[in-house]
Amino acid sequence: MNPNFSFIILTYNEQIHLPRLLNSIIDLAAPLFVLDSGSTDDTITIAEASGATVAQHPFENHPKQWEYALKTFAIQTPWVICLDADQIVTPELLMHLQSFNSENYAGINGIYFNRKNYFKGRWIKYGGYYPFYLLKMFRYGIGYSDINENMDHRMVVPGQTITWNDGYLIEENLKENNIRFWIDKHNRYSDLLAVEEVERLMHLRQQTVQPNLWGSPDQRTAWLKKLWWQLPRYVRPMLYFIYRMIFRLGILDGRTGIIFHFMQGFWFRLVVDIKIDEILKKNADAQK
Structure with missing residues (x-):
């Protein structure tokens, strides 16, 4: 099991998306935690089949859902990666994560991933949508969910952060x-x-x-x-x-x-x- 980081994934009726995400991170052999908000499809079955620890919690908004996940799951790794089910880890980002060693990031508390957003099958490259950086990876116990936001969800990490410019996440809600x-x-x-x-x-x-x-x-x-x-x-x-x-x-x-x-x-x-x-x-x- 990967000793450096764990994944937390939020889901709600994501049987169309979750296998895609899980397949993109399977080679990392990282602990998986899924917080579901009441799926009625096969989402939970898919998550459990992947070996994920699954919990459920009623959904109010994304910031509070992330806060609940970070406080509820028994994360044992020094870092955590928080993803939505409609995101995919690309080969470029996978390479960063495969070579990641917590000891090499002393003094760094968070890492921004570069996102590529798709709408109806098209990459939205312009209009301020690329490059677009999301703080998705941070030291567990240091980063937290910003519940002063009601709709936009972001993590807050005190201290130094870095950006992986070619560490792409694909985000495409089919x-x-x-x-x-x-x-x-x-x-x-x-x-x-x-x-x-x-x-x-x-x-x-x-x-x-x-x-x-x-x-x-x-x-x-x-x-x-x-x-x-x-x-x-x-x-x-x-x-x-x-x-x-x-x-x-x-x-x-x-x-x-x-x-x-x-x-x-x-x-x-x-x-x-x-x-x-x-x-x-x-x-x-x-x-x-």
Whole structure:
């Protein structure tokens, strides 16, 4: 069994994705832990057949699900890798992990992987979607889930981090090939994000990661989010869509990519703004 790191995987009805992920990491012989949120398909059977330790926990949001996983599983390795079931470890990343020895990373607490995101079979290469770095590997007991986020899920690691630029993760949710699934999923996400933004307006939430345009990938994201919250609602979705299409060359992603940038960069964020106003109006009416 790999003595350096373990994998934690979140699942919910992932029989279409989980075998793909498990096959991509089988050569690493690492301990596997799967936290499921109530699958009704063969997800749990597949996970148990792979030798994974499986637990179940009701889903509220991704940050809290990751927090539960990190606190619940009996991780024995010094490092942990946290993956979603619709991700795949590429041969480039596999090579990094096969040669990984914890003793060679003294003073390093976290490692960012470079992600390639696919939508309807197409790699979304432009529009700010590549390169895109995710903090997926960190020292167990040091990294933790940022529960100050309601929808976006990220790990926080105090101390020094590094980036594997060619350590690619493929992220492709095949269920999203059905646009109804994509819309329903992002409609749920918009509920979470609208509530989060209202709570930030009321100073009930604070950023865990210190905003810094020149810092780590997550510090840059925190800086951009702080700017986003200061922009006027209804204007910012259009500004963001133009930024992705023109300044980040999203138009080069072709028809499928343009659909993705419109839906994810404009439609989703416009729906969030509408829901924010609905919540604010409801709160104001309740105080009358």
